[in-house]
Amino acid sequence: MPPSRRQAAVIDIGSNSVRLVIYRLEGRAIWTLFNEKALAGLGRDLSSTRRLSDDGIETALKALRRFKIVLEGWNADDISVVATAAVREATDGAAFVFRVMSETGFQVRVLSGEQEARYSALGVIAGHPAACGVVGDLGGSSLELTPLAKPHAGVSLPLGPFALGAPRTIDIDKVRRKTDTALQPLAQTFASPEFHAVGGAWRNLALLHMAMADYPLHVAHQYEMSRSDAIDVAGFVARQSRNSLEGIPGLSKKRFDTLPYAAVVLETLIERLAVQNIVVSAYGLREGLLFEAMAPENQAGDPLIEGCEALTTSPGLSAGLGPALERWISPIFAELDCQFGDRDRVLIAAACRLSDLGVRLHPDHRADLAFDQVLRAPIPGLSHAERAFLACAAFSRHTSTLTHPEQAIISRLLSPDRRLRARTLGAAIRLGCDMAGRNPDLLDHLQMLLTPEKLILRADPGWGDMLLGEQTLKRAGTLAQALRVKLSLA
Numbered sequence: 001m002p003p004s005r006r007q008a009a010v011i012d013i014g015s016n017s018v019r020l021v022i023y024r025l026e027g028r029a030i031w032t033l034f035n036e037k038a039l040a041g042l043g044r045d046l047s048s049t050r051r052l053s054d055d056g057i058e059t060a061l062k063a064l065r066r067f068k069i070v071l072e073g074w075n076a077d078d079i080s081v082v083a084t085a086a087v088r089e090a091t092d093g094a095a096f097v098f099r100v101m102s103e104t105g106f107q108v109r110v111l112s113g114e115q116e117a118r119y120s121a122l123g124v125i126a127g128h129p130a131a132c133g134v135v136g137d138l139g140g141s142s143l144e145l146t147p148l149a150k151p152h153a154g155v156s157l158p159l160g161p162f163a164l165g166a167p168r169t170i171d172i173d174k175v176r177r178k179t180d181t182a183l184q185p186l187a188q189t190f191a192s193p194e195f196h197a198v199g200g201a202w203r204n205l206a207l208l209h210m211a212m213a214d215y216p217l218h219v220a221h222q223y224e225m226s227r228s229d230a231i232d233v234a235g236f237v238a239r240q241s242r243n244s245l246e247g248i249p250g251l252s253k254k255r256f257d258t259l260p261y262a263a264v265v266l267e268t269l270i271e272r273l274a275v276q277n278i279v280v281s282a283y284g285l286r287e288g289l290l291f292e293a294m295a296p297e298n299q300a301g302d303p304l305i306e307g308c309e310a311l312t313t314s315p316g317l318s319a320g321l322g323p324a325l326e327r328w329i330s331p332i333f334a335e336l337d338c339q340f341g342d343r344d345r346v347l348i349a350a351a352c353r354l355s356d357l358g359v360r361l362h363p364d365h366r367a368d369l370a371f372d373q374v375l376r377a378p379i380p381g382l383s384h385a386e387r388a389f390l391a392c393a394a395f396s397r398h399t400s401t402l403t404h405p406e407q408a409i410i411s412r413l414l415s416p417d418r419r420l421r422a423r424t425l426g427a428a429i430r431l432g433c434d435m436a437g438r439n440p441d442l443l444d445h446l447q448m449l450l451t452p453e454k455l456i457l458r459a460d461p462g463w464g465d466m467l468l469g470e471q472t473l474k475r476a477g478t479l480a481q482a483l484r485v486k487l488s489l490a
Contacts, residue, residue, distance in 0.1 A: 005026050006078070007022060007023065007025070008078050008290055010081075011064070011067055011080070011082070013082065013083040013100075014042070014083075014084050014140055015041075015141035015142070015160060016041055016139065016258070017037045018037065018060045019035070019037035019038075020034070020035075020037075026309075026310035027306045027310065028301035029309075030127075030287055036067075038059055038060065040053075041056045041140070041162075042060055042096075042140075043090075043140045047162060047163050047165070050090060050091050051090055051092050052090045052093065057099075060096075061100065061104075064100055064104050064106060068105065080109070082108070082109045082111055083097065084116050084142070084285070085113070085140070086141050093110065114154055117146040119285045119292070120284050121148055121151040122289075122292055123287035124148065124196045124281045124283055124284070125148065126288060126380065127287060127380035127381065128196070128222060128279070129303065129381060132194060133147075133148060133192040133196060134146065134190050134192040135196045136196070136197055138159075138199035138265060138266075139199060140162045140258070141158065141162045142158060142159065142160045143160060144156050145157065145190050147190065147192070148196070159179055160261075161258035164178060164179070164261050166257050170260040172238055175261060176267075179264065179265050180268050183268065183269060183273065187272050187274075191274045193277060194279065195269070195278050196278075197278055197281065198281050198283075198284040198285075199262075201258055202266060204259060204262075208237065209225055209233040210223065217387070217388070219384065220280050221283070221378075222279060222384060224279050225278045227277065230275075234263040234266045234267040240260065245259060245260075266278075302349075303380045304381035304386075305346060305349045305353060308322075308351075308390075309322060311354065320440045321352075321356060321438060321440045322349075324443045325432045325443070326349045328446070328448065329348065329352070329425075329428040329429065330345075331448070331450075332448055332450045339389075339421045340389070343386065347390065347393075351393040351397075351426070351429060352429060354394050355397060355432075355433055357370045357373065358398055363398075366398050367395050367397075367399040367401070370394040371392070374387070374391040375388065375406070385414060388413040388414050389414060389418055391404075392426065393423075393426040394426065396425070396427055400427070424479065428448075431479050434469070435466060435472045435476075442466065445459060445466065450483065451485070453485055453486060454486050455476070455479060456489075456490050
């Protein structure tokens with residue numbers, strides 16, 4: 001049954017930016033269709049005046065009036081408008097909310113600190129269901145910390161760059177002391193070896209670390225840094241002047257005033273909470289709002305599997321082919337050693353859902369194009385190594401060529417055994433698609449068995465002609481070769 005589909009819009013009025021994001025929701029899968037922001041800096045003067053920035057108010061209202069036009073004709077139930085720390089803390093926050101209502105008709109929901117923390121945690125879960133540890137969402141005026149095991153137990157701290165002194169030149173020692181003082185009472189409660197970093201400033205730090213480490217895959221979501229690597233890059237940024245930051249390619253020019261503050265907060269947090277591994281999340285508060293609004297059956301789905309299903313639903317030609325392939329090839333892979341532990345099952349299911357990717361592309365190029373799309377598609381719920389694995393499987397689903405594109409990326413992210421397993425998986429999917437003529441019902445009449453010496457293909461009585469194809473036997477031979485066994489027809 002195809003997943004439910006709808007569009008939803010979220011307007012996020014933050015301390016630094018005002019942003020509209022339009023999403024396509026397909027079951028558990030969340031796709032970004034449109035993303036526009038204005039860096040209003042509403043919270044720029046909050047620490048000194050307790051009021052919203054006058055210029056920021058005007059910039060924010062201009063953006064919101066434009067967003068109102070963009071969403072003309074939308075059902076109000078499909079639009080969420082939320083405000084966070086700056087509007088929550090400002091003495092004129094209520095007046096701003098009233099003005100937004102008067103000029104745009106948007107009813108702004110001002111989130112409490114605990115709600116903001118909870119939605120950030122739900123967003124991380126939406127993008128990475130197996131995530132554990134603590135989420136930290138750094139905005140312009142606040143830092144929310146939330147244990148993933150207890151999303152309702154989050155806290156909000158005045159540790160955003162604006163609350164710490166930005167856009168003034170940073171006093172590193174002062175900011176570190178203030179951050180450490182705020183974190184000290186929480187250290188025992190929120191200490192965790194794994195920390196999920198949410199927010200544009202920390203994503204920029206991760207992108208800088210990618211460049212410094214010559215990391216080959218330019219995808220921020222679920223990028224990981226060790227404790228020492230994160231401290232090194234944070235310390236490097238904190239010590240740079242604005243002029244020096246402007247000379248670093250890839251950094252957002254709009255964040256030069258706040259990035260050193262974000263770096264010191266991250267460095268102090270890592271030390272105080274005994275963090276050993278930092279995982280960057282491109283999902284946060286907005287995706288958390290969408291996740292909470294999903295039906296329970298959608299929340300229970302796997303975003304990787306459903307994302308792969310959704311990625312091929314429109315161009316694909318055979319409904320139900322992915323699940324049928326999964327049922328057909330799973331017994332073979334159950335006989336093999338695991339490459340990703342408990343994740344093997346999910347990755348096999350996801351690769352089968354990608355079987356139709358590329359079917360409408362030119363046959364001479366579809367393997368390369370499918371590889372590139374999977375490697376960089378905004379599908380949540382997978383690590384970078386898993387992303388590379390699925391890309392290689394998608395490549396081998398369309399060709400028996402052994403040399404993958406972008407060898408530097410694949411060699412860095414996958415061991416030889418995992419590369420071989422991806423090739424084997426792709427070959428099995430290719431065999432199933434060709435053997436059944438991409439008719440999922442026909443796979444029920446064909447069994448595939450694996451012994452230590454043989455790959456056995458066996459058809460039901462009366463269905464033996466399925467095994468007569470010259471091309472399909474060639475596909476079966478390719479799979480047997482990848483499994484390092486002989487092919488046998490029964």
